[in-house]
Amino acid sequence: MDFLDTLSIGFGVALTLQNLGYCFLGVFLGTLVGVLPGIGPVTTVAMLLPISFTLPPVSAMILLAGIYYGAQYGGSTTAILVNIPGEASSVVTTIDGHQMARQGRAGPALGIAAIGSFFAGCVATLLICFAAPPLAAIALNFGPAEYFSLMVCGLIAAIVLARGSVVKAIGMVVLGLLLGIAGTDVNSGIRRFTFGFNGLADGIEFVALSMAIYGIAEVAFNLERKEGATDVTKKIGRVWPAWADIRHCIPAILRGTILGSLLGVLPGGGALLAAFGAYTLEKKVAKPPRNFGNGDIRGVAAPESANNAGAQTSFIPMLTLGIPSNPTMAMMIGALMIHGIAPGPRVMTERPELFWGVIASMWIGNLMLVVLNLPLVGMWVKLLRIPYRLLFPAIIGFCCIGAYVVNTNLFDIYVLAFFAVFGYLCLKLDCEPAPLILGFVLGPLMEENLRRALLISRGDPRVFIEEPISLAFLIAAALLLVVVAAPAIRKKREEALQE
Amino acid sequence: MTIRAPKDFWSGVMFIAFAATALLAARGYSLGAAGKMGPGYFPVMLGSVLALIGLILVVRSFVIDGDAITRIQILPLAIIAAAVVLFGLLLQPIGLVLSLALVTVASAFASRESKPLEVAALTCVLAAFAAGVFVYGLRLPLPLWPAMMG
Numbered sequence: 043m044d045f046l047d048t049l050s051i052g053f054g055v056a057l058t059l060q061n062l063g064y065c066f067l068g069v070f071l072g073t074l075v076g077v078l079p080g081i082g083p084v085t086t087v088a089m090l091l092p093i094s095f096t097l098p099p100v101s102a103m104i105l106l107a108g109i110y111y112g113a114q115y116g117g118s119t120t121a122i123l124v125n126i127p128g129e130a131s132s133v134v135t136t137i138d139g140h141q142m143a144r145q146g147r148a149g150p151a152l153g154i155a156a157i158g159s160f161f162a163g164c165v166a167t168l169l170i171c172f173a174a175p176p177l178a179a180i181a182l183n184f185g186p187a188e189y190f191s192l193m194v195c196g197l198i199a200a201i202v203l204a205r206g207s208v209v210k211a212i213g214m215v216v217l218g219l220l221l222g223i224a225g226t227d228v229n230s231g232i233r234r235f236t237f238g239f240n241g242l243a244d245g246i247e248f249v250a251l252s253m254a255i256y257g258i259a260e261v262a263f264n265l266e267r268k269e270g271a272t273d274v275t276k277k278i279g280r281v282w283p284a285w286a287d288i289r290h291c292i293p294a295i296l297r298g299t300i301l302g303s304l305l306g307v308l309p310g311g312g313a314l315l316a317a318f319g320a321y322t323l324e325k326k327v328a329k330p331p332r333n334f335g336n337g338d339i340r341g342v343a344a345p346e347s348a349n350n351a352g353a354q355t356s357f358i359p360m361l362t363l364g365i366p367s368n369p370t371m372a373m374m375i376g377a378l379m380i381h382g383i384a385p386g387p388r389v390m391t392e393r394p395e396l397f398w399g400v401i402a403s404m405w406i407g408n409l410m411l412v413v414l415n416l417p418l419v420g421m422w423v424k425l426l427r428i429p430y431r432l433l434f435p436a437i438i439g440f441c442c443i444g445a446y447v448v449n450t451n452l453f454d455i456y457v458l459a460f461f462a463v464f465g466y467l468c469l470k471l472d473c474e475p476a477p478l479i480l481g482f483v484l485g486p487l488m489e490e491n492l493r494r495a496l497l498i499s500r501g502d503p504r505v506f507i508e509e510p511i512s513l514a515f516l517i518a519a520a521l522l523l524v525v526v527a528a529p530a531i532r533k534k535r536e537e538a539l540q541e
Numbered sequence: 542m543t544i545r546a547p548k549d550f551w552s553g554v555m556f557i558a559f560a561a562t563a564l565l566a567a568r569g570y571s572l573g574a575a576g577k578m579g580p581g582y583f584p585v586m587l588g589s590v591l592a593l594i595g596l597i598l599v600v601r602s603f604v605i606d607g608d609a610i611t612r613i614q615i616l617p618l619a620i621i622a623a624a625v626v627l628f629g630l631l632l633q634p635i636g637l638v639l640s641l642a643l644v645t646v647a648s649a650f651a652s653r654e655s656k657p658l659e660v661a662a663l664t665c666v667l668a669a670f671a672a673g674v675f676v677y678g679l680r681l682p683l684p685l686w687p688a689m690m691g
């Protein structure tokens with residue numbers, strides 16, 4: 043298909059009044075909830091998933107994507123104004139961003155974050171347009187062996203890029219896979235791991251699981267910390283940065299965008315790694331005088347561009363291969379499945395309006411983000427003052443309702459309670475939940491592809507190393523494991539991923 | 542022998558517990574063969590790997606030093622989990638408005654910083670908001686009021 047054709051399909055879908063409305067609603071709600079203290083993007087998407095259930099699939103995806111980058115931007119706002127990163131990927135923004143705020147330059151910090159994010163979003167969206175079709179075309183030729191190895195590689199990458207212990211992360215992936223295959227086995231009709239509960243016949247509900255871990259367990263974990271008085275910056279100043287500031291930041295934004303776009307495609311901490319990488323790079327190559335750590339505006343521009351580019355390009359593996367690169371993408375896949383769409387390379391050819399519509403809406407959403415945020419900053423600042431004690435009962439209430447309405451099944455509420463306790467223990471034990479969520483989504487797919495691959499090869503496991511593409515994925519996975527096991531690199535990784 | 546890495550030790554125990562449950566449950570599923578995988582093949586494979594990882598963590602926790610677990614506060618967690626279960630038990634009989642109000646009040650007890658008047662106000666706002674958005678706005682199939690009130 044011609045590039046312009048596809049773009050016109052996309053904008054035709056995204057520019058309908060209805061979808062523009064949902065895009066706006068998503069960006070608005072995402073920012074609104076993302077700004078609230080203690081609620082990061084993943085929790086935001088999990089909590090707002092139920093709103094999308096009753097919508098047509100295209101609108102649902104547009105809404106969720108809007109929520110995702112809205113929440114991402116909301117997280118940066120809190121990072122700059124109150125020194126609390128909404129999520130790990132805006133941790134580095136706090137370094138120079140909050141310093142700027144203390145020097146009375148909160149406005150330009152927020153402004154440059156928005157401008158950098160918008161530019162990065164535009165580039166990343168274009169990149170998706172060009173990279174997705176050839177990638178999907180390659181993926182269409184994948185057999186079960188290639189798919190299985192690709193998933194192995196993706197999961198290993200997610201482990202390597204996760205924070206904390208690698209052994210624990212592998213454990214969490216395997217546990218996620220196990221939980222993912224609970225329910226009725228499609229081939230034999232046997233109910234696995236249902237322990238006599240009818241409510242588990244269709245497996246563990248993904249929405250309940252993710253809400254339990256990212257919503258309720260987080261609440262229980264956050265309540266243990268004493269709520270301190272937050273140091274909210276009072277003076278915002280002019281939001282639109284001076285032209286000199288913008289010009290000063292252009293190279294930083296460019297570098298951040300390129301690095302972020304590349305790193306975002308990788309499974310695991312795409313946006314996280316992008317932000318850290320961009321900041322480190324900037325510290326080394328930016329033109330002197332460098333003032334990093336004391337409110338250098340480029341220390342905000344680079345990581346903010348990078349994490350938005352990364353957040354955007356992380357859609358590539360999700361849309362083309364059906365493989366999530368982070369928990370938010372896993373939720374998008376969950377949402378697609380609720381609408382009866384199996385994510386994968388076929389989505390692009392069979393549902394072009396969905397595929398290109400979502401991509402076009404990303405660009406529109408990024409534009410809305412700038413337009414919405416610059417004038418509304420004053421309102422977001424007020425939201426920042428809402429104490430957590432008023433927020434957490436609301437989170438719990440929304441999760442309860444959300445878990446129920448997916449299938450209107452009361453059992454899912456008990457699943458929610460069970461995994462909330464489990465999720466709390468994981469947080470206490472430093473077991474990262476992200477690999478578990480990825481494993482959970484990929485569990486049934488992995489089993490099916492393993493089964494098919496071995497069926498074709500008549501049980502000969504050599505099929506995975508005889509197919510060249512499959513072998514390449516497995517070698518990549520092995521290399522990643524070796525890299526992370528090597529002591530020198532391990533130390534670097536710990537430094538880089540440290541908060 | 543002393544446990545030198547409590548977080549690793551208990552993570553290992555947790556993985557082993559899940560693996561044991563999975564392997565026990567999978568006894569009833571036929572394994573099949575590699576070329577003709579039965580419903581038990583993949584679960585047994587995963588269960589074994591998980592058990593192995595758990596074992597590595599447990600053994601390693603006696604050898605390598607690691608972090609201690611920060612104190613587990615049972616009460617807030619128990620209150621929150623109970624509030625969720627309560628919602629499940631009460632949603633059908635008493636409807637969304639009342640059960641959500643109860644969940645809000647109950648979970649507020651999980652924080653020592655909650656203040657009665659604030660909680661009361663929050664409860665009203667949340668119940669009204671949820672009814673408005675989920676039932677009237679999105680038309681999700683949720684009972685609004687107690688069954689007997691129709």
